[in-house]
Amino acid sequence: MHRKILVAGLGATALFLAACGGGSSTSTASSAAPAASSAAAAASPAAPAAPTDDSNCADPTVICVGLVTDTGKVDDKSFNQSAWEGAQAGAAAINGFSKYIETTDPKDYAANIQQFVDKGYDTVVTVGFLMGEATAAAAKANPNVNFIGVDQFNAVDAATQPNLTGLVFPEDQAGYAAGYLAGLTTKTGKIGAVLGTDTVPPVKRFGEGYQAGAKAANPNVEVTLVYHAPDNAFNDPEWGAAEAQKQLAQGADIIFGAGGNTGNGALIEIAKAKGAGDTVFCIGVDTDQYNTVPQAQKCLLTSAMKLLAEGTSDLVGMAANGSFPAGNYVGKAALADYHDTASKVPADVQQKVKDIIAGLTDGSVTTGVQ
Amino acid sequence: MSRRWALALTIVIGIAIAVAFVMDQTKTVSVLNFSLRYAVPLILAAMVGIICERTGVINIGIEGQMLMSAFAGFFGAALSGSMLLGVLFGVGTGMLMGAFLATGAVTWKMDQIIAGTVINIVAVGLTSFFYAQGKVLPDIFPTFAVPGLSSVPLVGPVLFDNNFFTYGALIIVVLLQVLLFRTRWGLRTRAVGEKPSAADTSGIAVQRMRFMNVTIAGALAGLAGAYLSLEAAGTFERGFTAGRGFTALAIMIFGAWNPIGALGAAFFFGLAEGVASQLQADEVVAIPQQFINMLPYVLTIVLLAIVSGRVKPPAAVGRPYEKD
Numbered sequence: 001m002h003r004k005i006l007v008a009g010l011g012a013t014a015l016f017l018a019a020c021g022g023g024s025s026t027s028t029a030s031s032a033a034p035a036a037s038s039a040a041a042a043a044s045p046a047a048p049a050a051p052t053d054d055s056n057c058a059d060p061t062v063i064c065v066g067l068v069t070d071t072g073k074v075d076d077k078s079f080n081q082s083a084w085e086g087a088q089a090g091a092a093a094i095n096g097f098s099k100y101i102e103t104t105d106p107k108d109y110a111a112n113i114q115q116f117v118d119k120g121y122d123t124v125v126t127v128g129f130l131m132g133e134a135t136a137a138a139a140k141a142n143p144n145v146n147f148i149g150v151d152q153f154n155a156v157d158a159a160t161q162p163n164l165t166g167l168v169f170p171e172d173q174a175g176y177a178a179g180y181l182a183g184l185t186t187k188t189g190k191i192g193a194v195l196g197t198d199t200v201p202p203v204k205r206f207g208e209g210y211q212a213g214a215k216a217a218n219p220n221v222e223v224t225l226v227y228h229a230p231d232n233a234f235n236d237p238e239w240g241a242a243e244a245q246k247q248l249a250q251g252a253d254i255i256f257g258a259g260g261n262t263g264n265g266a267l268i269e270i271a272k273a274k275g276a277g278d279t280v281f282c283i284g285v286d287t288d289q290y291n292t293v294p295q296a297q298k299c300l301l302t303s304a305m306k307l308l309a310e311g312t313s314d315l316v317g318m319a320a321n322g323s324f325p326a327g328n329y330v331g332k333a334a335l336a337d338y339h340d341t342a343s344k345v346p347a348d349v350q351q352k353v354k355d356i357i358a359g360l361t362d363g364s365v366t367t368g369v370q
Numbered sequence: 371m372s373r374r375w376a377l378a379l380t381i382v383i384g385i386a387i388a389v390a391f392v393m394d395q396t397k398t399v400s401v402l403n404f405s406l407r408y409a410v411p412l413i414l415a416a417m418v419g420i421i422c423e424r425t426g427v428i429n430i431g432i433e434g435q436m437l438m439s440a441f442a443g444f445f446g447a448a449l450s451g452s453m454l455l456g457v458l459f460g461v462g463t464g465m466l467m468g469a470f471l472a473t474g475a476v477t478w479k480m481d482q483i484i485a486g487t488v489i490n491i492v493a494v495g496l497t498s499f500f501y502a503q504g505k506v507l508p509d510i511f512p513t514f515a516v517p518g519l520s521s522v523p524l525v526g527p528v529l530f531d532n533n534f535f536t537y538g539a540l541i542i543v544v545l546l547q548v549l550l551f552r553t554r555w556g557l558r559t560r561a562v563g564e565k566p567s568a569a570d571t572s573g574i575a576v577q578r579m580r581f582m583n584v585t586i587a588g589a590l591a592g593l594a595g596a597y598l599s600l601e602a603a604g605t606f607e608r609g610f611t612a613g614r615g616f617t618a619l620a621i622m623i624f625g626a627w628n629p630i631g632a633l634g635a636a637f638f639f640g641l642a643e644g645v646a647s648q649l650q651a652d653e654v655v656a657i658p659q660q661f662i663n664m665l666p667y668v669l670t671i672v673l674l675a676i677v678s679g680r681v682k683p684p685a686a687v688g689r690p691y692e693k694d
Contacts, residue, residue, distance in 0.1 A: 076503065192651075198659055224651045229663035232612045237603035238411075242404050243647055249400035250651075261607045268604040272510050295506050295604060 051097040058120030063096030063320050066116030068109070070128030074100050077291040082308035083127045083150045089309065090316025096122075109134035117142050123319045125150060125312060132166075139164035146319040150312055158326035166328040167311045171202045172209030172369035173360045174304035174333035175258070178283050179213025180356050181302060181335065182254040183221045184349045187279065192224040192247035194240050194266035196259025197233035206258045206285060206304065208369045213356075224252060228262050237265025244269040248280065254301065258285035267296035277341060288336035301345070303336035332361060375676060376631065383641070391524050401648050402528040405640035406536065407602065411436070412639055413539045414594035415618030416625065416632040417546055421587040423627060424550065425580050426563040426686040427475050428482040431489030432591055433615025435467040438489075439595025441497040444606035448505040453600060456507075460596030461589050467493075468588015472581040479690035490615075498608045511535075511601055535597040540633075542590065547629040559583060563684035566691040576691045591615075624673060626681040638673075642666040 051057075057064035067087045069080040084100055091098035101112045109131050116124045117138065125148045126135045132152040139147040139161055147164045154166030182191045193210055196203040204227075211223045226243055228236060244255055244266035255270055257263030263285055270282040276299040284303035289296060311331030318324050334357060338345055359365030391398040415432050422429035429435075442463035447456025467489060474485035514537070516530040529540075550556040558579060561569040566576045598614075599606045621639060625632030646665040649657070 073503075197663075226647050226650050227659055227663070229646075229666075230660075235607055235610055236612050237605055237607060237610055238598055238612075239408070239643070241603055242407050245407070246400045246404045246644070246647070247651070249403065250396055261605075261610065265603050265605065272604065294504065 050092070050095050054097060054099060054119050054121070057097070057122070063091070063094055063123075064116075064119070064121040065091040065096055065098040065123045065125065065316055066119075066121040067098070067100040067125040067127065068112045068116070068131070069100060069102045070126075070130055071103050071106060073102055078287045079151065079308060080127050082287055083125060083312050086309035086312025087125050087316055090313035093313070093317055094320040096316075096320065106130065110138065113138045117145055121145065123148065123316055125316070127151070136161075136164060146324050148312065148315045148319070150308060151306070154328050156327075162326045163324070165315060165324065165326055167308075167315060167331055168328050169202075169306035169311070169331045170333050170360075170367075171205035171304075171306070172212075172367040174285075174306060174335075175206040175209025175211075175256075176213035176216070176360060176365075176367040176369075177333065177335050177353060177357050178256055178302065178304040179210035179215075179223070180217045181213075181345070181349070181353045182210070182256065182281075182283065183214035183217030184352060185281070185301070185345060186218075186221060186254050188251050188253045189218075189220060190222045190224070190250070190252045191254045191256070192244075192252035193226065193256040193258065194243045194247070194263055195225060195227045195256075196262055197230040198227045199230045200233070203227070203233075203259060205369055206256075209367045210256050210258075210304075212367050212369060217352075224250075228259060234260030234262055236262045237268070240265030241269035244282075245273070248273055253279060254281045254283065256283040256285070256304070258304070264289070264293050264296070267293055267300065271296045271299040273299070278344070281341060281344070284336070290336065290339045297340060299341075300339065301341050302338055305334050305336050307332040307334055333357075375680075376634065379638075380634065383638070387524075395523075397648065399524065399527050401644040402524075402641075404644035404647070405637060406528060406532070407640070408643050409636040409640035410536050410539050411594045411598050411602065411614055412618050412621055412636040413543060413633055414590050414597065415615055416621040416636055417542060417629060418587040418591045418594070419619050419622035420546070420550075420625075420627055420629060420632060421559075421583050421590070423622065423684055423687045424563045425559045425583040426566060426684060426689070426691070427471070427580055427584050428486065428688045429471060429584065429587065430483055430486030430619070431467070431471055431493075431615075432486075432618055433611055433613065434486075434490035434493030435464055435471075435588055435591035436595040436598065436615050437493040437497055437609070437611045438467055439464040439592035440599035440611065441493075441500075441595075441606055443592075443596035444507070444599035445500075445502070445505060447507055447600060451508045453507065453509045453511060456600050457593075457596045460600070461592035464592015464595060465585055465589045467591065468585040469581075471588065472584040475690070476577055476580045476584065479692070482688055482690070494609060497606075501606070501608055505606075507600065507604060510604070533601055535593070535601050538593065539597075543629045543633045550629065560684070562691075563686055566686050570691070570693065580691070620670065620674070623681065623683075624677055626677075627683065635673075639666065639670075642669045 051062050054064055056062045065087050067084055072080050074080050074084045088098050103112055113124055123146045127150045129151055132149055135147050135149045143163055149166045152166045153168050154164055191214055193207055195207045198204045207225045214221045214223050224247055240262040247255055257266035267282045273280050281301040282296055282299040283301050286306055289303045290300055315329055418432050419429055439460040443456045443460030446459030447453050471485055471489055474480045475482040511533050513533050520526040520530040558574050562576050562579045570576050621632050621635040624635035643666050646662050649662045650659055
């Protein structure tokens with residue numbers, strides 16, 4: 001009898017937590033960004049001065065670019081910040097105006113997008129996988145506005161929805177470059193990876209690209225890939241840390257952490273290990289994690305990056321000059337700076353990795369990952 | 371769990387570990403290290419459940435108590451620059467949350483499930499709102515190898531080369547087992563949880579006993595939270611306790627409301643996680659990853675099926691005490 005009450009309570013609480021997970025605050029913050037850089041305006045004196053506010057956005061000759069962040073701030077040193085930098089640069093290049101809205105609650109995605117639509121913005125950038133649904137709905141409702149979904153795979157084809165582009169990234173290439181570097185750098189001949197769930201395709205591409213890259217650098221290297229269970233895969237730093245410790249104990253000396261906070265837990269754990277930054281290294285993911293996870297700086301060799309800023313900036317430009325590539329647009333992958341561990345990577349290895357990245361970008365090197 | 375089942379399971383697992391150790395020492399030790407490390411917060415949280423329920427109060431808010439304490443511990447340490455202060459902040463917050471539950475569930479005689487749920491909701495809200503990015507812990511805790519014992523094969527590197535949280539958790543389990551079944555406090559606690567009216571008649575202050583025990587249990591939840599953010603993960607993230615407080619309640623039931631039993635159950639959970647990840651890493655068998663990831667959950671269901679009906683909770687659990 002009492003156990004029934006307990007179980008019912010457990011269920012109810014779990015449901016509630018699931019329902020309100022992530023939803024935290026109530027208000028929607030918005031703030032005006034500095035107008036497009038005046039340097040761009042000065043560079044092209046023939047063009048009219050860049051607008052300084054969004055009052056004339058409805059005017060077809062005035063280009064306005066709006067960015068809606070995923071829950072998080074525009075200075076998060078991660079996805080939102082990179083996308084915002086790209087949107088600003090893109091708008092500046094076409095002498096347009098740019099502004100952002102910070103989302104504080106996932107319930108406000110649609111409302112925040114609508115604010116830009118109502119003011120007559122030409123291009124709306126939304127950041128993050130989670131906003132995909134709201135972005136697609138807004139694109140359908142507003143055929144005259146171009147939508148750029150950063151890190152959102154767009155399932156609708158270009159003919160049906162010519163005003164929506166998903167900016168996606170070749171995660172396998174980023175993973176491949178990181179794996180290649182790891183394969184050349186490892187002293188023990190064993191490297192590892194602590195990953196989010198393989199049910200999320202980008203994570204799997206990171207992992208398999210990493211493995212393929214390591215094998216390409218050194219066919220004898222042993223690669224261990226471990227994925228978290230799908231449940232709570234990206235917010236379990238304790239598991240990530242424990243798994244990283246296990247792989248270290250089994251002889252891996254370079255570990256790739258790719259899976260949100262789960263991967264970050266692995267990075268932080270490796271930074272605590274004996275020989276961190278000397279004989280034992282970690283590799284981050286998505287953006288330069290030297291900035292996003294300061295605790296991991298000691299061991300961080302590099303990060304397998306998606307070039308969000310560049311991709312966003314390119315798309316903003318294309319939207320303005322009429323060559324908007326609806327459907328999906330594949331951005332570029334790269335490795336972050338070596339920062340503190342630069343002296344641990346010999347010059348010839350650095351050169352080889354540079355060559356591989358160039359090869360991946362121009363297509364002469366393929367990862368073999370589906 | 372009935373003693374026969376527990377014994378059989380322990381022997382089977384023991385033999386499996388011994389065989390694995392003979393085959394590959396490094397792997398076996400590292401998997402066991404993973405298991406213990408994963409089990410520590412579950413062990414501590416299960417002790418919270420045991421103290422509370424033995425005294426007649428359901429604590430469904432362990433998850434929230436841990437989350438709040440992990441938050442207070444992490445930011446306390448990051449802002450004050452002292453890891454030790456961080457632990458104190460964590461434990462103190464846990465006690466406060468324990469007192470909060472006691473006030474609701476004991477003093478105000480609220481529905482105990484609701485009182486616990488309130489804690490979970492408040493914890494998610496507060497910690498998410500005040501969360502700040504980019505904070506870094508000032509230091510790391512040292513590990514301590516017990517001289518002599520740590521060089522014993524298998525047992526040494528697993529049990530006797532650890533951080534202080536792990537030693538603390540193991541000592542607390544043994545201590546609680548003795549306290550619950552061998553002392554006056556334990557007898558009174560159990561009496562209050564089984565038949566509060568009888569306890570009251572014999573002169574035990576039921577309400578005071580419950581209030582005190584739930585508050586003390588909160589301190590253990592605080593220790594579990596501090597362990598998570600300060601030692602195990604080295605960071606705090608929103609909602610990163612990830613249901614461990616609820617898992618602990620299941621462990622408490624596996625362990626038949628016994629500290630030693632819960633210790634075994636928690637280690638078993640950790641072992642399932644460790645073995646699952648090792649099977650993935652080794653790619654020994656061509657089983658899809660999804661099935662391997664399922665292992666801990668399947669084991670949970672199987673164990674629950676075996677255990678259910680065989681163990682009995684304290685008779686008065688869940689009911690506020692009213693004098694006739």
